[in-house]
Amino acid sequence: MNEQIICSGCGIPVQTKDSDKPGYAPKAALERDVIVCQRCYRLTHYNEVPDVPLTDKDFDKLLDDVSKSDAVVVMIVDLFDVEGSWMMKRKDLNHLPLVIVGNKFDLLPHSVNENKIKLWLKKEAMKRGYKPEKIDLMSANKKADVMRIAALIDQVRNGKDVYIIGSANVGKSTFINQIIRAFDGDEDQLITTSIYPGTTLAFIDLPLDDGSKMYDTPGIINPNQMYRSIPQKEMKLLQPKREIKPIVFQLKEEQTLFIGSLARFDFVSGEANHFVCYFPEKFTPHRTKLSQADDLYARHKGETILSPPSKEALEEVPPLKAETFTIAHDKTDIVIPGLGWVTVGHKGAVVTVHAPENIKVTLREAII
Incomplete structure (x- = not known):
């Protein structure tokens, strides 16, 4: 060669x-x-x-190339896994025009207000030091959404190159493939996409009609994503296939909710409270008494009432680690990145969350 x-x-x-x-x-x-x-x-x-492996050094080099360019940066964020979408390690790109696009909007309940989600996403981005010029929402599987976002990017870039960035599995390559199809691109040049994170290994450049280019960049696998905790064959279970249907529980203290065998929410103390669950369709929350939770998990993890994942897959999942939170504000989300979240209706609840030990459970203002 x-x-x-x-x-x-x-x-x-x-x-x-x-x-x-x-x-x-x-x-x-x-x-x-x-x-x-x-x-x-x-x-x-x-x-x-x-x-x-795409090492941190490799990824730093790629981001350094972006930082030195005179380009527009488009960050794709998975609206079902916002916490897992932020890049943990990144160069300062704030000197470049930034567009943030929330993908998989179609997974959120259809009753949500689009403008409220945009405002919420902007606040979350600014907390992390991002300074977006524009924020919009889409489903990368819908041609009309992609065309609208493409027009927005074209307006912002003003003839400049475009870099599409984001963590693994947020939908970057799916978005670019839709653009290729929409503009009669060569189907043979479609970018590799799958349910598995990290499927792009280097910059992939696509020519734009004015001589500039659009680049798909590798998605860095955020160590705080649930994808890092389960076997590859189980990863598809983490990706919702359709609109999330919230499941509401009215809990009293000393009750527990299991989310398969990957997570557990103990309502330790507080007045009766609403717990609203947002998880992929394969995960059906199971309620039990806190006093019975340890025994139930020991006897039934990986079985029908506490699955997925399977018993075999659980052997590769890190042990669950407990962390206790006191809910300080009404309508607070307790988030397990890559799995989903529970919205606690009223402040004052003390909740202990069990999740794989490598996962950082977080609190946030409710997205819905």
């Missing part, structure tokens, strides 16, 4: 010498019209994801 060949799926240079290193493809693959690395081929055809 004298000339450098780029994988059309993930953007990484293709090599044929070492099957254990990123970009490997068998020599026969180079005869195809569209060349993809072995990893992207397996991902697309078999939903297999060989581990290819």
Whole structure:
């Protein structure tokens, strides 16, 4: 291979010498019209994801390139996993125009007010030091939404290049693929997408009609995402397939809610309170007495009433760690990034949350 060949799926240079290193493809693959690395081929055809590490050093280099450019930055945020969407390690990009787009809006209950969600998202972004010029919402699976966001980006960029950034699995590549389709792009050039986080390994550039380019960047896997806690074959359970239906419980103190075998909410003390659950459809909350919770978990974890995940998958899940919160404000969300959240109706409740030990449980102003 004298000339450098780029994988059309993930953007990484293709090599044929070492099957254990990123970009490997068998020599026969180079005869195809569209060349993809072995990893992207397996991902697309078999939903297999060989581990290819993108180190912090690699990601710092990529963000450094963005920081030095004269471009517009578009950050995609997963509205179902906002806390897991923020990039934990990042260069200061505030000198560049920033557009924040909340994706998967269609997963939120249809009764939510779009403008309130935009305002809420702006407040959350500013808490973290971001200074967005524009904020909008979309579902990357809907062509009309993507076209509207594309028009917004075109208005802001004013002829500049565009970098699409965000944590893994927020929908960056899905968004760009919709743009390719909408503008009669080559279907063979669609970017690798899947339920698995971290499927883009390098910048993938797409030419725009004025000579500038749009770049899809690798999604860094946030260590605070639930995706880091469960086996790959169980990851699809974390992604809602349809609009989330809130499940409401009127709890008294010393009652417990289990969310499968991945999380537990103990209402330790306080006046009777509303607990509203927002989780993927495969997770049905199970209520029990706090005094019986430990025994129930020991006997039934991974079984029907406390699943998913399966018993086999639970062997790879970090042990649950307990953290106690006193709810200081009405309508507060207790968030387990990548899994969902519970909205506590009234202040004063003392709640102990059990979640995998690598997950940082957080409180926030209710999104809904």
